[in-house]
Amino acid sequence: MAKTASRVVDVRAEAEKHATGLRGTTGTLAGLGVTLRNMVRPQHVTIQYPEQRKPYSRRFRGVHVLTLREDGSLKCTACYLCETVCPAQCISIDAKEVEDPRIEKAPSRYEIDLSRCIFCGFCVEACPEEALIMSREYDLAVTAREPESLTYGIEDFTGRSEIAAYGAGFRPHPEYPLVESYVPGERKGEI
Amino acid sequence: MLTGEGLREIETTRAQEDSSRHALLTALRVVQRERRKVGPEEIVYIAGLLGLSPAIVEGVARFYDQITDTPTGLHVVRVCRGITCYLRQSERIADDLKGFLGIKDGDTSPDGKFSVRLVECIGDCDHAPAGMVDDRFVGPLDEQALHTIREI
Amino acid sequence: MPIVTIDGRQIEVEPGTSVIQAADLLGVEIPRFCYHPDLEPEGNCRMCLVDVEGFPKPVVACATPVVDGMVVKTPHASPLASRAVKGVLEFLLVNHPIDCPICDKAGECSLQDFYMHPDYGQHPSQVNPGEKVHKRKRVDLGPRIVLDAERCVMCSRCVRFSENVTGYKELQFIRRGNHVELVSFQERALQDPYAGNFADICPVGALLSRDFRFKRRVWKLDYTDSICAGCSTGCNLRIDHFDGRIERLIPRRNPDVNRSWLCDEGRLSYKTLDVAPRVKHPQQDGEEADWVEVAAAADSRLRSATLGRELPLGALASASGTNETLWLFRRYVEAAFPQHLLEFRLARETEAVRERQDKLLRRVDKHPNTMGALHLGFTAGMGLEGLVDEAEAGRLGALLLLYYPPLVGEDSEETKERIVRLLQLVPESVVLTTHHLPYLAAAKILLPVAAWSEEEGTYTNYQGTVQHASRAVASPSAARPAAEVIGDLMRHATYGRPETEPGRVFAEIADRVPAFRGLRYNELASRLATAYPPEGRMPYGQDGFTGR
Numbered sequence: 001m002a003k004t005a006s007r008v009v010d011v012r013a014e015a016e017k018h019a020t021g022l023r024g025t026t027g028t029l030a031g032l033g034v035t036l037r038n039m040v041r042p043q044h045v046t047i048q049y050p051e052q053r054k055p056y057s058r059r060f061r062g063v064h065v066l067t068l069r070e071d072g073s074l075k076c077t078a079c080y081l082c083e084t085v086c087p088a089q090c091i092s093i094d095a096k097e098v099e100d101p102r103i104e105k106a107p108s109r110y111e112i113d114l115s116r117c118i119f120c121g122f123c124v125e126a127c128p129e130e131a132l133i134m135s136r137e138y139d140l141a142v143t144a145r146e147p148e149s150l151t152y153g154i155e156d157f158t159g160r161s162e163i164a165a166y167g168a169g170f171r172p173h174p175e176y177p178l179v180e181s182y183v184p185g186e187r188k189g190e191i
Numbered sequence: 192m193l194t195g196e197g198l199r200e201i202e203t204t205r206a207q208e209d210s211s212r213h214a215l216l217t218a219l220r221v222v223q224r225e226r227r228k229v230g231p232e233e234i235v236y237i238a239g240l241l242g243l244s245p246a247i248v249e250g251v252a253r254f255y256d257q258i259t260d261t262p263t264g265l266h267v268v269r270v271c272r273g274i275t276c277y278l279r280q281s282e283r284i285a286d287d288l289k290g291f292l293g294i295k296d297g298d299t300s301p302d303g304k305f306s307v308r309l310v311e312c313i314g315d316c317d318h319a320p321a322g323m324v325d326d327r328f329v330g331p332l333d334e335q336a337l338h339t340i341r342e343i
Numbered sequence: 344m345p346i347v348t349i350d351g352r353q354i355e356v357e358p359g360t361s362v363i364q365a366a367d368l369l370g371v372e373i374p375r376f377c378y379h380p381d382l383e384p385e386g387n388c389r390m391c392l393v394d395v396e397g398f399p400k401p402v403v404a405c406a407t408p409v410v411d412g413m414v415v416k417t418p419h420a421s422p423l424a425s426r427a428v429k430g431v432l433e434f435l436l437v438n439h440p441i442d443c444p445i446c447d448k449a450g451e452c453s454l455q456d457f458y459m460h461p462d463y464g465q466h467p468s469q470v471n472p473g474e475k476v477h478k479r480k481r482v483d484l485g486p487r488i489v490l491d492a493e494r495c496v497m498c499s500r501c502v503r504f505s506e507n508v509t510g511y512k513e514l515q516f517i518r519r520g521n522h523v524e525l526v527s528f529q530e531r532a533l534q535d536p537y538a539g540n541f542a543d544i545c546p547v548g549a550l551l552s553r554d555f556r557f558k559r560r561v562w563k564l565d566y567t568d569s570i571c572a573g574c575s576t577g578c579n580l581r582i583d584h585f586d587g588r589i590e591r592l593i594p595r596r597n598p599d600v601n602r603s604w605l606c607d608e609g610r611l612s613y614k615t616l617d618v619a620p621r622v623k624h625p626q627q628d629g630e631e632a633d634w635v636e637v638a639a640a641a642d643s644r645l646r647s648a649t650l651g652r653e654l655p656l657g658a659l660a661s662a663s664g665t666n667e668t669l670w671l672f673r674r675y676v677e678a679a680f681p682q683h684l685l686e687f688r689l690a691r692e693t694e695a696v697r698e699r700q701d702k703l704l705r706r707v708d709k710h711p712n713t714m715g716a717l718h719l720g721f722t723a724g725m726g727l728e729g730l731v732d733e734a735e736a737g738r739l740g741a742l743l744l745l746y747y748p749p750l751v752g753e754d755s756e757e758t759k760e761r762i763v764r765l766l767q768l769v770p771e772s773v774v775l776t777t778h779h780l781p782y783l784a785a786a787k788i789l790l791p792v793a794a795w796s797e798e799e800g801t802y803t804n805y806q807g808t809v810q811h812a813s814r815a816v817a818s819p820s821a822a823r824p825a826a827e828v829i830g831d832l833m834r835h836a837t838y839g840r841p842e843t844e845p846g847r848v849f850a851e852i853a854d855r856v857p858a859f860r861g862l863r864y865n866e867l868a869s870r871l872a873t874a875y876p877p878e879g880r881m882p883y884g885q886d887g888f889t890g891r
Contacts, residue, residue, distance in 0.1 A: 231528075231529055234528065243512075244511070244512035244513065244515075244528075245528040245529075246505075246512055246513050246514060246515040246526070246527060246528045247506075247512055247515055249515060249517055249526065249528050250515035250516055250517055252517075253517030253518050254517070254518065254519060
């Protein structure tokens, strides 16, 4: 490849040659043209959130959901795998005894500090029972700074209507149907 | 709980072996013979008699199929399920025999007279399908044998 | 003495040593279920199979004595042994329920650990879960133990412990083959006062502690070695705690003191620390105050009530204090109070210190350090009752009392009444204690001190063996180790800065007290005791997996 010989340039002279007077406005006019053309072109790339919302994938990792068995009890047996694998160490669980000797264990307290959560989904992957899944909910703004306001417990992971509205997201076996009433008392959105 | 004779048998063994634990098998046999079972009551009794813990007595009792936890009939009919007898339909014979003796649920007839149980080889293969009633061999278990059994 | 080679490494051992014991000494890992160093070997689990050169078949390492020149290969080095052990494990897992998520043993389970090891486990399972044999689950065997018969691997450690160690004989196997089940007759509650040990010796989650049930996953626990402060036996134990709370106590194996056992009372002794409210801040005449002020006041008031009025100080230490605490206590009293009555005995401690309460571990003296007090120069003396007499006769100027409520049981009504009387009679009193107890209410100055699990120090058991306890958890609020508090009093009384750090105090004691001569703080025998099994792996939390 032939190299063009380099030469020393007097910058001021070059500038005066190309960028003074009317010639100096060519760049600006070209740009303005682009702007004006796009202003009148019909296009709506801006989504008018919150009235309009973008649809997210069925593998979206949003706010967690604790799933239920047919009889309405939590599937979770407080095995602590999710708490152990969480890279942000934001899950906190206490266990209790249950009547049925084939189940034996359930959480008495199950909390995730969503302000620390990185929504990686490791907890869902670790769960051996599909007791913990993630929904497609992503609206989490709160108005208080205290971590308690974003620490969700069992009630929050099973009882809120938002879960049904947003639908289920990331979970290990999407080919199996979730129990009809995985959200108690709510008709679910799309599963 | 036991007859004088039964107790004497146990004591004899205990004295011979100079050990309570050695008399345990004798005790279990005697109690099974006299009361037709070794259940929780009997276990507590034997444990007390021999100075052993009930857990240990239960451990030995439940090891053997002949020592039962529910009462057997007055007469126990044992049908052999060893390979020779099996090939001669001993399993079907056992079922037939149960019907024949009026046994509907489980092993024992409602009047408590008979129990029928399938057991491992009893060593009477030349009279297959072999069987025993209490301590007597009654093989081969043909039509006639079944009637004989019922007449006992 | 016979020399054996295991996986290429040689060791010389005492005659009669088994291959598995030789391997444990060498640090070569051999898996095992039924073998336990404090139980007679049985050889029924077949997990310790090893390949011995010249032997036609693999043999069990636990029941094979070492012969000079023996060459042994474990599953790590022998494909034959590895296949054999994998087969054994596969059979054991055929009917084992898939309970790990709800089983407390997870994280310290021999079955889990062996299955995960490439030389013993990781066989692909060929069992249909629907075909597994079912047995009784969650059987309540009393206040200490829960039995899950499905999880049992029939190693018989519990049966042997119950038959041979405690003699209660409450557990036994029934039936045969696939259907063998561990039972307690009629599911009766276990009466054994050592029942807590079942949960330690069971290698799987069949016998589990009711006290610890579902409390915490073991990989979250921090482990601290300590000594039981429940009686003069001084069993070696480990305090398992999380986030400043003690979750359970388990024994460390010390063949000379407690082997691998703990009595149930000692095992649960940590719970007594929560029975009464703790003293959290120093108090002077019923008002809370800060340490600097109260420590100064304590020393001043004691001295003006005694020296100032030419009356002796009554100084009552405690047979529950550490050696370091007692040493500083004595030094303070002897140096600051020329006239003093130095006592420590509340009741029968000095008579009862060696008296057995049962045939196994428990002793009548419920103080961990009576022998230590005696070695450090305290005498049986006039004791608490003598001090009460002195106070009644108006011959005591003030009282300095170091008091710890016993971790096992309670002091007698008589002792409590004497303390009440003593505190009421003396014109001035400074009490160093852990809890707000009604019988200490009359104390003029109350100084909060650390409880047993909150301070480091040494205790001397009934045999005269000095043992080391580490600090597991923090004291509440402003409570501090008694040694430090006494150091403050000494400093105020005149002397520069006395050493209060336990290791250094111990060095001083070893220098000056004949019973401690030659002892080195970092080399005390109890430091070597660890919980069995020694291959008990580091809980996952401590190997960096969870970053804790």
